[in-house]
Amino acid sequence: MSTSIEAPDAAARAGMPRALMLLVGAAAIVIVVAGLQVGAWLIAPILLALVVVIAVSPIQGWMRRRGLPGWSTVLALFLVIFGVILGLVWVLLASVGQLIALVPQYSGRISQITSSLSATLTRLGFDPAQARATASSADTSQILGAIGGVLSGLSGAVTSVVFILALLLFLIAEASGASRRLDAIGADRPHMVSALQGFAGGTRRYLVVTAIFGLIVAVLDTVALAIMGIPLVVLWGLLSFITNFIPNIGFIIGVIPPAFVALLVGGWQLALAVVVVYIILNAVVQSLIQPHFTGDAVGLSTTITFVALLFWAWILGPLGALLAIPATLLIKAILVDCDPSARWVEALIGANSPPGKEAKDSKRGRHAEDADADRASTDGPDTPDAPDTPGDVPAAPTPPRATPVT
Structure with missing residues (x-):
């Protein structure tokens, strides 16, 4: 009977080859991505x-x-x-x-x-006419344009x-009325509710961490540029704060305008000084320190955040670069967190790899040994383990050893 029941399931699974299923899934992804690009003018403001x-x-x-x-x-x-x-x-x-x-x-x-x-x-070695044409593209009229x-x-x-x-x-x-709506959803889809709550909490933590580091970087950049005598330091500090929400490469976008103004004000030496200051301050904070806090806050690895930046900037434009992490968290909540069978994806995209089975077993064993040691130190040594001396009466009777019957 079991063979007859399992045969249709096997036949159903064998009805579509795995390669065809992968192709259909890839085609569906392409259609969704194309739709997102077409509707970027509407999706990006809604997401923001x-x-x-x-x-x-x-x-x-x-x-x-x-x-x-x-x-x-x-x-x-x-x-x-x-x-x-x-x-x-x-x-x-x-x-x-x-x-x-x-x-x-x-x-x-x-x-x-x-x-x-x-x-x-x-x-x-460039042709002089071509060199003059190339250099003339940087004249005042072009810049004003x-x-x-x-x-x-x-x-x-x-x-x-x-x-x-x-x-x-x-x-x-x-x-x-969001709580009432979530309660209604939780009656049928409890995993979806926990996934949406995780998305909201992760987005909030990401915004707090990024805003704190962005404020630190903006203040440091403003002070440094003011010391070097660069005009419009408030604008460049605000630009540093905004570009801090662009993961990994935001400081590159933020350094170009003040470096250009420094080139006009004090020559290439001052422009080089601005670039060095931004590399020391922004690159260290945004590329070395902040990703660790951001990864702990949202649960995404540094590689995933960089790939998400490129993907959403390509899909939604400049606003997609600012919303790359929240958009990724939303997709993760809908496709991964709400499905218990898809939680294995967390091990691939998460900031910290989960411990293996051996590590979990050894950790559990260490916890058990520590608990036994704590009980032993609290209760004192067990009586059966104490050495036997004549006249000692055991605190609790112990069962006698069995002797062979002859």
Whole structure:
């Protein structure tokens, strides 16, 4: 009977070859990735708004426990978030405006750098005309055009900011009923509830750790640039704070603008000094110290975070680089954490490898030996192990040894 029952299962499993299943799965992944790229304009703002709401949800819960009505908590959080975003936009626009006004003052310096670059290219064997054409691409008009392109990009980002603020308003209003929704989901899918709670907790820990290290790096960079006499130190400190949310390579993006300004102000020596300072401060903090804390906070290895950065930046654009870790945690919660049979993936992508069976057994044995030793030191030596002396009466009777019957 068991053979007849198992035969259809085996036939069903053998109905689709493993190679075909892998191809179908790969095709499905390609379709999903293509869909994410097409809908990046919508997915990225929604994910950003979700991350912001997760970050401020403890504050909303604290306000509600204080007895404040729901509408007041929603309004207060929305005004705080709106004020922070408005302040960041104002600082960025004001600083970029100062940068535009600063560049024409160094037009002579830019021409000198262009001539030096042309002479260097000619000495390296390039055609003089081609060298002059290459060097002329760095003139003042080109630089101002690039800055104008940045401003046009910022103006286009204002529309996204308005869309994100609208999403924040609705999500904050809906956050008060999240616990009831999770309870309803937990009645049928308890693993999904624990996975979503793990995603929210991991995202919150990641934001706290990254913000703390970003603030440290921003203060150090601002002080160092101010000592070296670089203009617009507030802008570069804010840029260091924002790029700290880009794993592994954020400091490379943050060092380019201040190094260029240092090149205009004090020549290549000052620009080299800025790069060295950023390498010492940012690279050490972001690439050596921070990943250990981030890995412990979110449970992802350094390699996975770097691959996630490249993947989400390719899918969602620049905003995907900032949201790489939260997006990876969300995918991990949906595909891995909610499925007990897929927990083995945690051993591949986790920050710390789980101990093997032998290590667990030996650790369990050590704990047992330690517990026995603690009991022995507390209760004193056992009576049967004490040496027998005439006249001693045992504290507890021990069973006699069995003797062979002849």
